[in-house]
Amino acid sequence: MKRSWAPLLTLVLLATLAVLLIARLQVDHRIDAFLPPPADTHQAMVMDQIGSGAGGRLIFAAISGAEPDRLVEASRQVADKWRSLASVVRVNNGELSQEQELLELLDTHRLVLLPDIESRTEPAAVKSALAERLSELALAGSRVRDRVRSDPLGLVQAVAERLAPSHAPETRDGVWLDTRNNGDSNRALLMIVSAHPPFATAEQARLIDQLQQRLASISSGELDLTLAGAPVIAADSAERARTASIRLSVFGGLFVLVVLLWAWRSPALLVAGAIPLATGVVCGLLTVTLLFDGRIHGLTLAFGFTLLGVAIDYPVHLFTHSARRAALDARDIRAPLLLGAASTVIAYLAVSASASPGLAQMGAFSAAGLAGAAAATLLLPRLGTRGPTYLPQRNWKFPNAAWLPAAAGGLALIVLAGLGAERWSNDLTRLSPVDADLIQADIELRRQLGGGDVRYLLVASADSLENVLRATEDTVNQLDDAVDQGLLSGWQAVSDLVPSRREQQRRLAAWPSTERMAGLLDRADARFTADAFAPFLEDLATAAETPPITPQTWQTTPLATQVNALLTQTPQGWRSIIAPVGLDDPAGLAEWLSAGQLPAELIDLRATSEIMVASWRRDAGISLAAALALIAAFLWLQTRKPALTARIMLPPLAAAACTAAVMSLADGGLTIVHLVGVLLAAGVGLDFSLFAHLRSDHRDQSSRTRHAVNICALSTGGVFLILGQSQIGMLRMLGLTVALGVLLSWIFTRLSRTECPLHPT
Amino acid sequence: MISGILISLLLLGQAQEDELELGNLLDALTAEPAAEVGFTELRQSELLVDDLEISGTLRHDEQGRLIREIHAPEAETQILSASHVEIHRGDGRQRRFRLQRAPELEVLYHALNGILAGDAAALSKHFDTTVQGEWSAWHLVLRPRADQLAESVERLTVCGSDARIRQFSLHLADGEIVRTRLHAAP
Numbered sequence: 001m002k003r004s005w006a007p008l009l010t011l012v013l014l015a016t017l018a019v020l021l022i023a024r025l026q027v028d029h030r031i032d033a034f035l036p037p038p039a040d041t042h043q044a045m046v047m048d049q050i051g052s053g054a055g056g057r058l059i060f061a062a063i064s065g066a067e068p069d070r071l072v073e074a075s076r077q078v079a080d081k082w083r084s085l086a087s088v089v090r091v092n093n094g095e096l097s098q099e100q101e102l103l104e105l106l107d108t109h110r111l112v113l114l115p116d117i118e119s120r121t122e123p124a125a126v127k128s129a130l131a132e133r134l135s136e137l138a139l140a141g142s143r144v145r146d147r148v149r150s151d152p153l154g155l156v157q158a159v160a161e162r163l164a165p166s167h168a169p170e171t172r173d174g175v176w177l178d179t180r181n182n183g184d185s186n187r188a189l190l191m192i193v194s195a196h197p198p199f200a201t202a203e204q205a206r207l208i209d210q211l212q213q214r215l216a217s218i219s220s221g222e223l224d225l226t227l228a229g230a231p232v233i234a235a236d237s238a239e240r241a242r243t244a245s246i247r248l249s250v251f252g253g254l255f256v257l258v259v260l261l262w263a264w265r266s267p268a269l270l271v272a273g274a275i276p277l278a279t280g281v282v283c284g285l286l287t288v289t290l291l292f293d294g295r296i297h298g299l300t301l302a303f304g305f306t307l308l309g310v311a312i313d314y315p316v317h318l319f320t321h322s323a324r325r326a327a328l329d330a331r332d333i334r335a336p337l338l339l340g341a342a343s344t345v346i347a348y349l350a351v352s353a354s355a356s357p358g359l360a361q362m363g364a365f366s367a368a369g370l371a372g373a374a375a376a377t378l379l380l381p382r383l384g385t386r387g388p389t390y391l392p393q394r395n396w397k398f399p400n401a402a403w404l405p406a407a408a409g410g411l412a413l414i415v416l417a418g419l420g421a422e423r424w425s426n427d428l429t430r431l432s433p434v435d436a437d438l439i440q441a442d443i444e445l446r447r448q449l450g451g452g453d454v455r456y457l458l459v460a461s462a463d464s465l466e467n468v469l470r471a472t473e474d475t476v477n478q479l480d481d482a483v484d485q486g487l488l489s490g491w492q493a494v495s496d497l498v499p500s501r502r503e504q505q506r507r508l509a510a511w512p513s514t515e516r517m518a519g520l521l522d523r524a525d526a527r528f529t530a531d532a533f534a535p536f537l538e539d540l541a542t543a544a545e546t547p548p549i550t551p552q553t554w555q556t557t558p559l560a561t562q563v564n565a566l567l568t569q570t571p572q573g574w575r576s577i578i579a580p581v582g583l584d585d586p587a588g589l590a591e592w593l594s595a596g597q598l599p600a601e602l603i604d605l606r607a608t609s610e611i612m613v614a615s616w617r618r619d620a621g622i623s624l625a626a627a628l629a630l631i632a633a634f635l636w637l638q639t640r641k642p643a644l645t646a647r648i649m650l651p652p653l654a655a656a657a658c659t660a661a662v663m664s665l666a667d668g669g670l671t672i673v674h675l676v677g678v679l680l681a682a683g684v685g686l687d688f689s690l691f692a693h694l695r696s697d698h699r700d701q702s703s704r705t706r707h708a709v710n711i712c713a714l715s716t717g718g719v720f721l722i723l724g725q726s727q728i729g730m731l732r733m734l735g736l737t738v739a740l741g742v743l744l745s746w747i748f749t750r751l752s753r754t755e756c757p758l759h760p761t
Numbered sequence: 762m763i764s765g766i767l768i769s770l771l772l773l774g775q776a777q778e779d780e781l782e783l784g785n786l787l788d789a790l791t792a793e794p795a796a797e798v799g800f801t802e803l804r805q806s807e808l809l810v811d812d813l814e815i816s817g818t819l820r821h822d823e824q825g826r827l828i829r830e831i832h833a834p835e836a837e838t839q840i841l842s843a844s845h846v847e848i849h850r851g852d853g854r855q856r857r858f859r860l861q862r863a864p865e866l867e868v869l870y871h872a873l874n875g876i877l878a879g880d881a882a883a884l885s886k887h888f889d890t891t892v893q894g895e896w897s898a899w900h901l902v903l904r905p906r907a908d909q910l911a912e913s914v915e916r917l918t919v920c921g922s923d924a925r926i927r928q929f930s931l932h933l934a935d936g937e938i939v940r941t942r943l944h945a946a947p
Contacts, residue, residue: 532808
């Protein structure tokens with residue numbers, strides 16, 4: 001009696017441990033976790049653009065569904081409501097005139113924020129500026145008096161107009177309103193800075209809810225809200241990963257339960273069979289906790305449950321080979337199980353060496369998990385569970401046709417070779433766990449608000465802030481020529497907001513002396529009193545004492561998002577983006593840039609991302625090939641028989657080649673996820689093949705092996721088929737690939753003869 | 762309702778027999794509307810040697826907008842609608858902002874709209890109204906009801922005799938008084 005409780009107690013202990021470990025883990029949902037770290041400036045730009053860069057707390061909002069005037073009103077109302085939320089640092093709807101702090105800063109630095117001081121201080125320009133001041137006095141009297149006194153040349157207004165150039169989102173009554181949305185509808189655009197970092201997904205999700213509720217409170221259902229940005233992506237991906245984990249564990253678990261009950265009709269064996277799985281999950285979680293600082297990507301967690309599908313094979317073999325015996329006995333299966341587990345662990349260790357943190361976690365989790373599950377299976381007999389009393393005799397008959405896997409594998413290789421570059425897919429967004437539509441909305445809104453091109457960026461890099469600003473200015477100064485040549489229609493650059501020290505000094509020096517300026521103002525319009533502009537002249541006299549503008553100057557204003565998006569500190573120094581607008585001829589502009597030897601280069605984000613994905617896949621392909629070679633070498637070392645090694649490896653390799661060919665044709669080209677899936681399926685197939693080559697002194701050994709392999713194929717294939725139904729593109733690709741690979745491995749194993757048995761040592 | 766109604770500000774009215782109260786006053790003012798009226802507005806500013814004289818014409822268009830065509834000190838057109846002000850400058854530049862951003866214009870818009878439409882209810886919606894004096898010299902005092910508006914504008918006094926408006930005085934909260942005299946359009 002006491003012994004029958006031991007398995008249940010062990011399982012409860014393991015489950016408790018797993019729950020405790022999961023509770024301690026910080027689940028991470030960054031979009032780029034499955035991408036390799038950027039190798040150069042171009043790649044770093046790609047990563048920044050898909051939301052892992054500086055704008056990690058930025059939420060973009062678009063309100064649509066009404067006439068422009070209603071949208072403008074809604075933008076104002078909702079901005080006020082959103083500003084009152086505790087989780088919101090700032091809301092910007094384009095209305096800079098409401099931003100007192102910003103206006104003060106523009107005022108403080110108005111003498112160095114415009115490049116054309118010389119032309120603004122010509123007598124005719126001063127005369128025209130004073131005429132405008134007179135109009136303002138006529139319109140608003142004492143409300144503009146102080147402004148007119150301190151800024152007779154209208155510098156602040158000129159700076160504001162320069163910062164909101166015509167190609168930025170259009171404004172209507174001062175609020176961003178996009179009417180160019182392919183004629184579809186008008187949209188009011190807003191930017192929200194969240195108080196939470198993007199990985200605080202629970203808080204972000206709550207904030208997103210609040211944003212939507214506040215909009216609903218001012219709308220009678222007619223207004224639609226589209227949200228985008230890193231926090232939205234993180235919250236969405238957290239929700240998807242959570243749903244996927246729950247669904248996979250529920251459906252996968254139920255499925256495995258049904259298969260095992262069907263196979264042995266024994267609840268006690270179900271409990272015993274669950275112990276290796278639980279041990280695997282605990283080992284995986286422990287490894288991730290120790291190696292990755294207690295942070296796990298949501299998808300690694302979801303993926304971890306697919307271990308169910310692989311690790312369940314071990315107890316299945318154990319039970320089948322112990323059926324109708326007094327107790328569980330692992331002697332018969334020790335050799336193939338250890339060989340199989342060791343080879344799979346080797347393959348996963350190769351994956352865990354990946355440069356992508358997400359894949360590395362997956363590899364480490366799986367390697368540790370499978371090793372733990374294998375060890376627990378071998379130790380399971382010590383818990384004293386009785387073997388199954390039931391062993392079905394029925395078996396599918398397969399012809400002996402070992403040539404078929406070889407032929408199919410060969411054909412698949414020819415197909416893959418024939419596909420050439422077509423066999424790969426270089427689309428970066430397929431590798432992201434995030435909904436492609438969400439990424440598209442993000443990029444589109446981000447660019448709308450940034451006012452630049454979606455695909456191309458001009459980038460200048462330098463070792464210091466001053467140098468990168470100078471490089472930006474040198475480029476921007478020349479870009480007018482490119483505009484004249486029709487290469488582009490405009491641009492956005494950080495130098496408008498943060499001029500280099502050199503440029504700030506040049507501008508200061510370009511101002512006339514206080515006396516000359518006073519004379520200019522006097523002569524321009526006799527209707528103003530002599531001391532009307534005293535505050536302006538005082539500021540001019542003390543301008544040199546004002547601290548220079550730095551990126552820090554704008555950090556507490558809505559312009560911070562613009563500065564931070566365009567100017568980034570990198571490990572090597574600084575990087576500045578000049579966002580081209582209306583770029584019709586990218587090749588022409590690239591040529592023009594290099595001909596003029598300008599210190600900026602044109603980056604094609606799409607081409608860069610494709611190069612990045614291709615090179616990453618090449619690296620991963622090499623480590624996967626190395627894993628295969630290691631497995632082959634390992635098997636050969638163990639068996640000392642090259643022919644046997646080849647026979648054992650043929651079915652899984654042929655299945656892997658066929659799976660790769662089919663997925664490449666049917667799933668729009670192979671990605672690294674497909675490759676990982678092929679590797680996983682090959683590992684499972686290798687187990688099938690190893691067990692099929694098991695020799696035993698028992699007469700019914702081969703029928704037991706066939707039976708075990710059938711159950712394994714059903715349970716593993718089934719779990720991955722369930723995974724293949726996921727909404728998350730990555731999990732779907734992985735699930736379908738492995739399910740197909742397992743099916744083919746099973747067929748190919750059953751078709752192969754098993755004349756050269758392994759010794760059960 | 763207002764569209765097409767032309768401003769009646771300069772009509773020489775005949776002697777009125779009715780009692781001087783808001784409804785009768787509005788009836789008298791809307792009896793025979795005129796197309797356009799000239800105005801001269803005076804604003805004081807310590808920045809200027811002399812008071813600033815703003816002159817131009819005032820009219821309504823078909824959409825019920827109030828159009829201030831300014832000739833001096835700088836040529837520009839101010840178009841006032843229920844929600845916005847559009848300013849078209851002589852040099853081709855344009856600005857558009859909410860009516861609420863220019864309290865003087867907002868008061869003027871609501872006051873003239875109510876008066877020209879003869880709509881006592883609309884006028885009372887935006888202002889506390891008081892009529893003082895007699896038909897030969899009356900004052901219509903309009904105090905903004907909305908707190909936001911009252912913060913900037915204390916009251917608008919419309920002065921006239923019989924069915925003729927002669928002058929507006931806009932009393933701003935900071936003490937400045939903007940006086941607008943009306944005359945025949947040039």
